[in-house]
Structure formats: C-alpha cells, structure tokens
Amino acid sequence: MTYLGEGWDSRAELVGGRWVERRPRRPHIGPQLVRETVVMPWLAPLLPLPVPVPVLVSEDPVIVRHELVDGEVQPSPNAAQGKQLAEFLLALHAVPADEAARRGVRPTRLPVERFRAEVLPHAPEGEPLLDALAGLPTHTLVHGDLGPEHVLGRDGVLTGVIDFGDLHLGDPALDLAWALHSTPPEFADALASTYGVTADLRERASIWHQLGPWDEVLYGNDIGDPSLVESGLAGVRDRLRIWVPREPTD
Template sequence: MVDGRWVERRPRRPDVERQLRTETRPPPWLAPQLPLAVPVPVPVPHIVSDDPLTVRHFMVPGEPLEELDASQGRTLGLFLWALHRAAAGEAVRRGVPPAREVLQERAWLADDFRTRHLPLLPPDRHDPAAALLEAVSALPADALVHGDPGPEHLLAQDGALTGVIDFGDAHIGDHAIDLAWALNGSSPAFAAAYGAQAALRERSRIWHCLGPWYEVAHGLDTGDQDTVRSGLNGVLDRLPGIGGP
C-alpha cells in the first residue's frame, strides 16, 4: 500500500514480469465497459517504473467474498455478461492471449493431467476422469474471459459487490469458465442475471469439475503432499458432476 490508496506490485520472479506487463494493457480499455456501481470496479494498473518493474493501481474497496447473496449475484451476472461481449479482437491487440495459444495450453494441460494425475486416482475412476479431460479439450475459445472470478477475486463492502480484481488470467476462452463457481452451488440470482441456458450450465460444470486438478498440479510442483491429497479429494468429489443434474 502507498499513501493508503494505491496498491503497488512488483514481480517476484522474472517469468511473472511478462504477465504483469500484460495486465496493464486491457483494463484502461475494458473498465469503462463493465457495469459495477462503484467508482473503481476494475483495477486499472499502470507502470510507474521499468527498472525494477513496478505497477500501481487504486485500491479497490472491500474484502474477498465467501459466497454470493442475491444482490451480489445479480451484479456479478451483469458484470460477466458485459465482459464476455467485449471485442475479443481488440483484447488480443492489447495483449490478451489469443484462442490459438489458449487451445494449445489447454491441450498441454490435459496431457499433463493424464500423465501425472490419473495414476493417482482409484482405477475405477480413470474412465470418468479421462472423459472429463476429453470434454475440456472440446470446449470453445471465442470470448474474452476473466479466467478466475472466484471468491478471492471478488470484493464486497457493506453487502455490495465492489470490485473484480486480478485480470492476470484473462484470455480468449470459453465464457463458461467464468461461471463455474457462481453457477455451481452459489447464487440463483446470478444465473438469472446472466441468462445461463442449459448448454452453458453443462460447460460450467465441466470447468467446475476441473478446478481441483489445478490444486493437485500445484501440490505436485511444490512437493506439498497435503495439497496433493486435498486436490485429489476434490477431483473425486466432483467427478460425478459430469452429465449429472
């Protein structure tokens, strides 16, 4: 924090620098298009120093959400509805990863998950797990998405949704990825505001089921066996959701 109103960020590793620079490009164009009843709904970061790289933006008021109430759900639904209708081509020109790169990364992740995760699952769960990865590979990539609008990236104050933060994972992808948390066990008001139809709900369930796989990968990458176990429990808990009610 700087002067009680600025958030200042610096990359801790060289490989994060490119992502941080990319974060500074879309928000100035994107923020005015997105409806939230607060002065600064989306942080608009700008570079204040190149050496070392330092990015600064106004502090967005509020604390991370744990769940959505009806009012917050409606606001988030309208917010994401507007985000997903922003011009994808313009977003790519401003540094957002294009569909081609996203689909390549998605295929690489599916192969990695097959190689490292499937052997850790009970044999009788291999087939539904493999089916999930096949389903993910077939999903579209045709809209600008936030990439991870979960509780830690949604801020609220006095009961109102005040901001959506951290657009570092924004890309051209399947807009159902942004609905995974809100549509699966969260707020009915969100679904009504967004206008989620049956096919979109099914795709959101696929992304919801995939969520714990990333936790397993993080645990494997860091050697944290507790995280691996927690992620595997999540994988098994969510697998029956594919094609379910």
Template sequence: MTILSDFSGGWDSEARLVDGRWVERRPRRPEVERQLCMETRLMPWLAPQLPLPVPVPHRLPGASLAVRHVLVPGGPVARPRARHGHGLGRFLRALHAVSPTGAVRHGAPSDREAARVRATTADDFLARVVPLLPVELRAPGRALVEESTSCPAGRLAHGDLGPEHMLADGGVLSGVIDFGDAHIGDPAIDLAWALHGTPRAFAAALAAEYGVTPELRARSLLWHRLGPWHEVTHGLDTEDPATVRTGVAGVCHRLAAGTA
C-alpha cells in the same frame, strides 16, 4: 512517509498495500511477468466498459517488474446472496460482450494462444494428476480433461473467477480483481464457481441476470469439476504435499459426484 504492508498470498504475485491506497504487485515466478505486462495493456482499455471497478495497473520504473494500481474497495464476499448474484451477472454479461478483436489488440491472449495453453494444461493434468487418482476414477478423469480441450472459444473471459476475486462493500458488489488469466476463450469458465460453488439464491440470480443457457450451464459444470486439478499441479510445482492432498481430494469429490 510511504507505508507498506502485506496484502495478499496469491499464487502468482506478491502483493502489498502502499499508503492504504495503492496495491503493488510483483511476480512470484518468471512466467507471471507476461501476465502482469498483459494487464497493464488490457485493463486501461477494458475498465471503462465494465459496470464495476477493476484494477488498472501501470508498470513502475526499475529493472525488476512491478506494477501498481489503485486499491479496489471492499473485501471477499463471505455470504453470497441474490443481490450479489445479480451484480456479478451484470458484470459478466458486460465482460463477455466486449470486442474479442479489441481485447487481443490490447494484449489479451488470442483464442489460438489460449487453445495452446489449454492443450498444454490438459497434457499436464493427464501426466501428473491422473496417476494420483484412485484407479476407478482415472478413466472419468481422463475423459473430463479431454472434453475440456474441445470447448468453444471466442469471448474475453476473466479465467480465474472465484470467491476471493469478487469484492463487496456495504452489502453490494464493489469490484472484481485479478485479471492475470484473462484470455479469449469459453465464457462458461467464468460461470463455473458462480453457478456450482455458491448458494442456490446467488446462482439463480446470476443465471437469470446473465441469461445462462443449458449449454453454458453444462460447460460451466465441466470447468467447475476441473478446478481442483489446478490446485494439484500448483502443489506439485511448489513441492507442497498438503496442497497436493487437498487438491486430489477435491478432484476425487467432484469426479465422484459427476459419475454418481
């Protein structure tokens, strides 16, 4: 007997657990279909090169798009510790070392494609988020967005690495999930939350394991400050005023910290 249960409330995909073993995902919006198709090409190539389990989805038959992959064990890390930081540092070092050419050949958006997306996102931030900010934070906000468009690219990045995508089981890292935003871009984007949104011991262990340079650290802080901007636009797109409010509050908090 097939047993289905709700599994995730992600922004991009509906996910459910099938028979306690399989994760089945369907896009919430038409534009997410391309991301899911990309994962079915990229992840079988990428997974053997990484030191932790990751989803390796395959497309299910049928007219509507759905993908399925074996459940990656573990759950979100409630209290990130130094041992988790070492594990994630090793994972990111391996991820950022894979061949960018090979990744593009297996479906990852190229640096040119990613640059176009960054430019479009920046225009959206300037048009829709900046007007929602207090007057005194609008100039720093515009400067932050414009700076992000000139960040270097050239490495395969996860693109959306946060606490809900890093899994642990029995006190050790057990996997990394949700590669729908993977692209050839700035590796510092994967260090944003890891260095600036985690306890000091975790961040220090990750930085030592990965080999974080001052330049990477500075760019990762830029991407960290941009994180809540995506929450604002998501709230606007889904007509969710509460998400817009919390996103704007996050934008203001990180901008004020950066201008203090």
C-alpha cells in the same frame, strides 16, 4: 507499506493506505503483469464494476501498482449481488475479442498432457472429464479466475472484481463455474436468470468447476509442495464423485 498476501502468481503490498503494489512470484509472470497495464486501462471503462487499473512502476524487477479496489470477500453473496455479477459478466463477455487480441490477450492452452500424466494416475475416474474438454470454445474475453476471493462487496452489494492476471480468450462458461456451482442458491439463481444461462452453458460450467482442483495439483508439483498436491487430489476426487458426464448425442 503493509503486506497484503500472495496468490499463485504475485505478491501484493499496500502502499500509503491507497495503492496496491504487485510483484511476480515467478519469472514468467512478469510479462503477464505488464500486459495488465496495457489491457486494463482500455477494459475498465467498459465494465459496470470497479476493477484494478495497474501502471508499470518498474520494468526490472517488474513492479505494477494500482489503486485499491474497495470491498471485502463476501462469504454468502445474495441475490442482488448475483444480478450484479451477471451484469458484469455480460459486459465483459460482450467486449470485442479482436480488440482484446490487439492488446495482447490470447487463448490459453489447457495443460491436458500434464493432467493425464500428473493427475489421472491418481484419479482414473477422471478420464471422461478430460475427454469433455475437447472442442470447448475460445472466442470470448473471460476473467479466467473468477472465485470468491476475487469478487468484493460491502453492505449487500458488490463493489469490485479483482485479479485479472488470467484474462484470456476462452469459454464464457469458465467464468460461471464458481458462480453457479459453489454459491448460495439465491445468488446462483439470480445470476443464471440475469445472464441467461442455457443448459449447454451450465453443463460447460460444471466441467470447468470440476477442473479447478486439477490446476491445484499441477501448481503444487511446480512449487514442490506435496501438501498442496494432496489437497488438490482430494478436491479432484470429491468433485468427480458428484459429476455426471453428459450423454453424447447423435
């Protein structure tokens, strides 16, 4: 058994060179892992790239296992990979939300009250960002945590997308945040063209991109890690410096 690492929610080990075994880091994550064993076998055949399809190994303690998804993190994704990811997201976002809801997928409520209490006092210039969160859509099946560590590739092509623990019904622009705002231009442009990104989608993706470090602050507070809190606050301030709120329209 080889230790692979841990994220915010779970820790992973490689078993027999083929199977990824995951355990929750916090008690409330257990049901989330169990839900993946229900949703992912249904969802995987609908998507154009390989994804984890976990099975439940143990209920107490919760342990799930899935076959290793081939590939590595791509530090500089290319245009062809941008087109691939756009096709993946088009397929994911087209999945019927009511079918996902039948399998336990729900909207995720943003912790706006905690943002105001724990982040805003340290970055009061972020008030317009919190105001912009009102009315964002919650009607689409989204990955919910799409970033560089969850998009795998090899030899210039994508080979899989991993970590569906934050799968929920939400705003499709959330899945475009990193892809449009933190990737090489050739990747972002190819993705935007293939997906058909509108001005409104791009603006909402910018809002979600701004919000990323706010979650880091809350997580740092949850686990009592001041260094993580400070890192998150630095990210909040850095991103706010370049964010221009959209002017309200009549």
